Amino acid sequence: MEAQTEKKVSTLYLKEGMYVSSLDRPWLDTPFLIQGFIIKDPDEILLLKKYCEHVFIDTDKGIDADQYIHEAKKLKSHDKIEQCIVDKTKLVEYVDTTTTTEEMPVARMAIDEASNRVVSLMESVKAGKSINAEEVKGVVEPILESVIRNPEALMWLTQMRHKDSYTYAHSVDNCALAIAFGRHMGLYKDDLNTLATGLLLMDIGKMKIPPEVLNKTEPLTEDEFRLVRSHVGHSVEILEKSEGIGIDIINIALTHHERFDGSGYPSGLVGTQTPVYGRMAAIVDVYDALTSVRPYGSAVSPYTALQEIYNWRNKYFQEELVEQFLQCLGVYPTGSLVEMHSGEVAIVMSQNKTRRMSPQIMLLLDKDKKPYPEYQIINLINQPSEYDQNPLTIFRGIDPGSYGIDPTEFYL
Numbered sequence: 001m002e003a004q005t006e007k008k009v010s011t012l013y014l015k016e017g018m019y020v021s022s023l024d025r026p027w028l029d030t031p032f033l034i035q036g037f038i039i040k041d042p043d044e045i046l047l048l049k050k051y052c053e054h055v056f057i058d059t060d061k062g063i064d065a066d067q068y069i070h071e072a073k074k075l076k077s078h079d080k081i082e083q084c085i086v087d088k089t090k091l092v093e094y095v096d097t098t099t100t101t102e103e104m105p106v107a108r109m110a111i112d113e114a115s116n117r118v119v120s121l122m123e124s125v126k127a128g129k130s131i132n133a134e135e136v137k138g139v140v141e142p143i144l145e146s147v148i149r150n151p152e153a154l155m156w157l158t159q160m161r162h163k164d165s166y167t168y169a170h171s172v173d174n175c176a177l178a179i180a181f182g183r184h185m186g187l188y189k190d191d192l193n194t195l196a197t198g199l200l201l202m203d204i205g206k207m208k209i210p211p212e213v214l215n216k217t218e219p220l221t222e223d224e225f226r227l228v229r230s231h232v233g234h235s236v237e238i239l240e241k242s243e244g245i246g247i248d249i250i251n252i253a254l255t256h257h258e259r260f261d262g263s264g265y266p267s268g269l270v271g272t273q274t275p276v277y278g279r280m281a282a283i284v285d286v287y288d289a290l291t292s293v294r295p296y297g298s299a300v301s302p303y304t305a306l307q308e309i310y311n312w313r314n315k316y317f318q319e320e321l322v323e324q325f326l327q328c329l330g331v332y333p334t335g336s337l338v339e340m341h342s343g344e345v346a347i348v349m350s351q352n353k354t355r356r357m358s359p360q361i362m363l364l365l366d367k368d369k370k371p372y373p374e375y376q377i378i379n380l381i382n383q384p385s386e387y388d389q390n391p392l393t394i395f396r397g398i399d400p401g402s403y404g405i406d407p408t409e410f411y412l
Contacts, residue, residue, distance in 0.1 A: 024054050107156075114140075144196055170203065177288060255279075259282065260315065332359055
């Protein structure tokens with residue numbers, strides 16, 4: 001019996017010398033005249049990427065696929081992280097070195113500067129320039145240092161700040177969330193830097209997608225959806241051509257839309273076939289998307305987003321990583337609007353790491369949903385004596401904008 005030589009390959013992995021035996025659509029729907037051919041020049045690869053998400057190659061008639069993910073799986077640092085996930089241990093124990101109040105002005109400067117730099121960075125890519133690694137470093141480092149000192153300040157600001165552009169803001173938010181996630185898991189600082197850089201740049205390929213498609217408010221057509229999904233390939237191409245961009249960063253861009261059950265794209269990787277950074281990036285990406293106002297959808301509360309992600313554990317996301325992410329952000333993440341059992345409405349200011357159900361809150365509305373003349377900050381673990389008889393407890397998380405509350409008013 002002859003060995004199977006035909007292999008399904010994402011168009012992201014195509015190289016000159018491969019023999020394309022069939023496509024993911026009829027040949028007649030493409031401009032290719034010959035049904036089965038050896039790729040001889042880059043233009044043929046570009047054309048295949050334009051019309052197909054994957055093709056089938058015959059490894060007897062041409063070269064095999066050399067996938068980035070295979071290289072990434074060999075890195076020793078990944079083995080250590082994988083073992084920590086299984087054992088529920090940490091490589092580093094981080095300790096807050098500033099209070100949230102002390103860190104807030106520094107964190108605000110970091111995120112404001114990062115937002116401005118990201119606009120410049122992405123606009124230069126849109127103009128056809130390669131990525132400037134030093135410019136990327138200038139975006140990531142201040143956020144990294146702030147989150148290492150105290151993650152609460154940046155978690156607050158990413159929820160509160162006004163976001164002019166979803167794509168640009170999403171990149172900065174992903175960067176900050178990824179560092180907080182990795183810090184909670186106890187990753188080394190170099191790993192945090194790689195993770196943050198990867199999540200900052202993983203959607204850079206969207207600069208090659210027409211803005212009228214990215215910003216469309218109606219459901220996308222099949223062709224438009226295929227076009228949006230092609231941003232993964234564009235991201236990989238841009239990162240490949242840029243100096244100082246490591247293989248792990250390319251892998252994050254390549255795999256952050258893969259899903260644990262194999263239902264993702266571009267390669268349909270299953271389980272731990274997706275490198276650990278890609279599995280982490282997938283969770284962060286979906287969480288920030290759900291909690292952000294997008295052209296095609298409104299934001300849900302962080303509480304609701306975490307419930308959705310929890311429900312998707314071992315389907316779209318690895319269960320152990322979902323548990324770590326929930327522990328990182330808390331049941332009611334910083335910046336969440338919550339309704340108390342008393343009927344009052346508050347915003348979560350910071351987490352109590354020992355009792356995640358009892359964060360520090362700021363009361364905004366009374367039980368009749370009327371604004372308090374002065375906002376009162378209360379630590380639910382150590383409440384003022386006036387609450388001795390009827391302690392404040394959280395009833396539920398509520399969506400941004402509930403009761404007319406504008407979160408951007410609290411961008412301190």
